[in-house]
Amino acid sequence: MALTFDAEHPDRPHRAAVSEGLLDVLAEGRVASTWFLQGRWVESTHEVARRVATDGHLVGNHSFYHARLPLLTDAGLVTDITDAERVIGEIVGADPRPWFRCPFGAGEDDPRVLGILASLGYRNIGADVVLEDWEPARTGPILAAHALRLVFEHGDGAVVLFHAWPPGTLDALPAIIDGLRAIGASFVRIDELERFAS
Numbered sequence: 001m002a003l004t005f006d007a008e009h010p011d012r013p014h015r016a017a018v019s020e021g022l023l024d025v026l027a028e029g030r031v032a033s034t035w036f037l038q039g040r041w042v043e044s045t046h047e048v049a050r051r052v053a054t055d056g057h058l059v060g061n062h063s064f065y066h067a068r069l070p071l072l073t074d075a076g077l078v079t080d081i082t083d084a085e086r087v088i089g090e091i092v093g094a095d096p097r098p099w100f101r102c103p104f105g106a107g108e109d110d111p112r113v114l115g116i117l118a119s120l121g122y123r124n125i126g127a128d129v130v131l132e133d134w135e136p137a138r139t140g141p142i143l144a145a146h147a148l149r150l151v152f153e154h155g156d157g158a159v160v161l162f163h164a165w166p167p168g169t170l171d172a173l174p175a176i177i178d179g180l181r182a183i184g185a186s187f188v189r190i191d192e193l194e195r196f197a198s
């Protein structure tokens with residue numbers, strides 16, 4: 001299965017510490033994952049953003065401003081997507097193509113958005129398991145139990161969506177990794193999942 005992290009909202013408190021903590025947990029567990037980076041987040045935290053790539057995680061594009069993409073004009077979409085690509089290239093040293101995740105999932109069924117993404121060399125990567133880890137009431141133990149149940153129900157190849165800033169996500173991640181390993185899971189990057197192989 002593929003654990004994925006959306007790194008966004010540079011104004012969130014404790015954001016950098018949570019992101020670094022997640023990277024520590026992934027490194028300790030030798031877990032490969034995929035991170036979709038928002039351009040403004042990358043600009044706000046060069047070191048953590050670079051570490052995502054140097055730790056061996058796959059880097060994708062999560063837009064520059066984290067707007068709802070269907071609200072943007074064609075030209076606005078191109079700017080938002082390519083601005084993120086540029087700062088990821090300059091600061092992280094990675095080319096995020098073809099991996100993209102629409103902010104809020106907005107636009108993932110919109111032919112205009114998907115067409116512009118495709119013209120820029122991207123494909124949108126949705127998620128099979130969404131834990132709503134952005135809800136403050138969803139503490140670590142709740143998230144961990146929910147994640148294990150949903151991933152088990154989905155079965156092989158699940159793409160699991162986390163965010164890189166909620167403290168509950170950091171609390172939950174060690175138990176999620178241990179629990180999934182206990183039922184036989186192995187963790188791969190999106191580019192290693194069979195259905196996304198090109």
Ligand SMILES: [Zn+2]
Nearest residue numbers: 006008103104
């Ligand atoms: Zn997002």
